[in-house]
Amino acid sequence: MANNALNRHTKIQKQQFANERQEIARLRELGAYPASFSMPLGIQFELTAKCNLKCKHCYNQSHPQNDDAMMLFDWQRTVSDIIAAGGIFQCIVSGGEPLMLGDNLFDIMTPLHNDGTSFILITNGWLVHEDIVNRLKRYRYYWTQVSIDHLHESEHDVFRGCTGSWQRAVNAAELFSAAGLPLRIAHSVTPDNLQYLEQFIDFAYLLGASSIVCGDVMLSGRVAENRNLLMNDEQRSRMYEIIDSSHTKYAGRLTVIASMSEQLSIESKNGLPNTSVIIRPNGDVRLDCTMPFVIGNVLQKPFPEIWKEYGNTCWQDERVKSYIANHCGNTQQINHYTPDTLLYPQP
Ligand code: SF4
Numbered sequence: 001m002a003n004n005a006l007n008r009h010t011k012i013q014k015q016q017f018a019n020e021r022q023e024i025a026r027l028r029e030l031g032a033y034p035a036s037f038s039m040p041l042g043i044q045f046e047l048t049a050k051c052n053l054k055c056k057h058c059y060n061q062s063h064p065q066n067d068d069a070m071m072l073f074d075w076q077r078t079v080s081d082i083i084a085a086g087g088i089f090q091c092i093v094s095g096g097e098p099l100m101l102g103d104n105l106f107d108i109m110t111p112l113h114n115d116g117t118s119f120i121l122i123t124n125g126w127l128v129h130e131d132i133v134n135r136l137k138r139y140r141y142y143w144t145q146v147s148i149d150h151l152h153e154s155e156h157d158v159f160r161g162c163t164g165s166w167q168r169a170v171n172a173a174e175l176f177s178a179a180g181l182p183l184r185i186a187h188s189v190t191p192d193n194l195q196y197l198e199q200f201i202d203f204a205y206l207l208g209a210s211s212i213v214c215g216d217v218m219l220s221g222r223v224a225e226n227r228n229l230l231m232n233d234e235q236r237s238r239m240y241e242i243i244d245s246s247h248t249k250y251a252g253r254l255t256v257i258a259s260m261s262e263q264l265s266i267e268s269k270n271g272l273p274n275t276s277v278i279i280r281p282n283g284d285v286r287l288d289c290t291m292p293f294v295i296g297n298v299l300q301k302p303f304p305e306i307w308k309e310y311g312n313t314c315w316q317d318e319r320v321k322s323y324i325a326n327h328c329g330n331t332q333q334i335n336h337y338t339p340d341t342l343l344y345p346q347p
Contacts, residue, residue, distance in 0.1 A: 003233050005240035009258060017268050024272065036273050036312035039304065042090030043082070044278040044289065047075065047105065051096040052126050054161030057188055057229055059220040059289070062096040068281040069299060072104045078279065078298045079108060083115045085304035090142065092120040096281070099127040106135060113139050121145065122186075125172030126165060133175045143184040143211065146173045151196045151203055159188075170207065177208025185212045186259075189239050190229045197239060201246040205254045214243055215259025218290060262290040266324055270315050277311060279303070292341040293320055310344055317343055 027033035047070075051062035070078075082088060091112055098105055098121065109119065118140040125146045136144070148169045150156035156166035176183045185204040189197060197214065204212040216231045216239070217223050223230065231239065240258060247256040260268070269288065278286045283299035285306050286292070295314050296306030314320065319340045 003237045005244065006233055006237035009240045010261075010264070013260060013264050014267075017264070020268075021272070034273060037275055039082070039086045039307060040088060040277055040311060041275040042092065043088050043276060044092035044094060045075070045098075045108070046094055046096070046278055046280045047098045047101055047108065048096040049281040050100050051124070052100060052162070053097070053124050053165055055124075056159055056161065056222055056226045057190075057217040058222045059218050060096070061221045066096070066281075070279075070281050070283050072101075072107060074283065074299060075104075075108045076111075078303050079111050081298075081302040081304055083111060085307075087115045088112070088117055090120065090276075091117050092122065094122040097124055097126065099123055099132065109139055118142055122147075123172065124160070124165065125169035126162075128168070128172035128175055130175060133179045133181070137179055137181065141182055143182040144176050145184045145186050145213075146176065147186040147188070148173065148200075148204075149188045149190075150193050151200045155193070159190075173207045173209065182211075183207070183209045185209045187212060187214045188217050188229075189214050189231065190217065191231055191235055192229075194231065194235055194239060197242045198246060201242070201250070201254070201256055205250060209254060211255040211257060213257045213259050214239065215261075218262055220290065265290065270321075270324060272315075274312055274315055277307070287314055287320070291320070291323070293317070293323070294342050294344070296344050306344075314343055319343065 024033050028035070046060070048068050049060070049062055049066035050064055050068065051058070051066075052064060054063060091109075093105070093109065101108070113119075120142045121136065121144045123144070123146060128146075146169050148156065148166065149159050150166065153166040156169070157163050160166075173183055173185060185207065187197075187200060187204070193200070201212055201214075216236060217229050219227070219230060243256055243258045250256055265288075274287075276288070277295070278289055279298060280286060283297040284294045285296045285298060285303065286294050293314065295310035298306065320343070
């Protein structure tokens with residue numbers, strides 16, 4: 001009984017996938033949906049492995065001292081290659097903390113913007129100030145995302161490993177919202193902050209957010225050493241109950257979304273034509289953020305060639321299928337490399 005909301009959400013999300021697949025099958029029959037894509041619809045640019053925060057739940061182990069192999073020149077060349085091959089609709093700009101790139105960030109975004117790409121910007125908010133917001137306003141966004149994990153300043157700061165991070169994130173959210181940028185708050189739900197979730201959603205509304213995405217942390221990166229952050233099914237079910245009631249309460253004013261579990265997220269991509277990938281700070285091109293599989297490296301080969309060779313078929317690789325079968329769910333650590341995660345022949 002206690003897991004009713006969890007079961008209901010899983011059922012709803014699975015039904016959504018089934019509906020999407022049915023619709024894709026229908027469009028395919030009409031010849032209106034391709035069996036493969038000549039370029040991905042969207043690419044996530046993990047622009048840096050550096051971050052000014054040291055969050056307990058960082059799925060990527062981002063850290064101030066991390067090194068990046070990809071320099072500005074490499075990102076610009078990759079952007080040029082992508083545009084020359086037809087361009088992309090969506091670019092997710094993330095890291096680490098993407099605003100640590102300073103002016104270089106805009107040198108990477110501008111050519112894509114001029115080619116018609118729209119962005120999702122993911123930031124911890126620390127480096128956001130009025131001048132930055134005025135520059136960011138020149139681009140098109142699906143949304144700009146600021147992560148805030150607690151209603152209370154001190155708890156957020158401990159969770160994020162940096163005093164002052166809550167205040168900076170709240171300032172960033174207010175600046176984005178005041179500038180008319182579509183603000184999404186990302187909120188990691190843990191056993192500690194679950195009791196405040198309802199109030200936190202009210203807080204996100206007061207910050208001017210147009211959407212809030214709430215979800216539990218993934219067993220990846222630093223969560224492996226902080227497993228106390230993982231909720232049990234009963235707590236997860238309570239989270240879904242609150243998300244449901246808040247979604248109804250704020251209908252038409254604030255979109256309250258549950259983030260998808262990695263298992264469902266992977267299931268949603270598996271078996272369909274691949275539409276997106278991630279380019280990492282070392283140049284690796286990966287299937288997605290929760291899967292460790294690499295299909296090439298843009299420091300060795302232009303992105304369009306990598307996509308052409310492996311982009312469309314990578315989810316059908318037996319190694320990927322076996323990983324999905326054995327690692328999905330919240331009981332085993334995900335996102336770690338093994339000898340089998342390089343899907344392409346090494347030069
Ligand atoms: S702000 Fe994001 S990238 Fe930086 S340490 Fe935290 S979770 Fe990782």
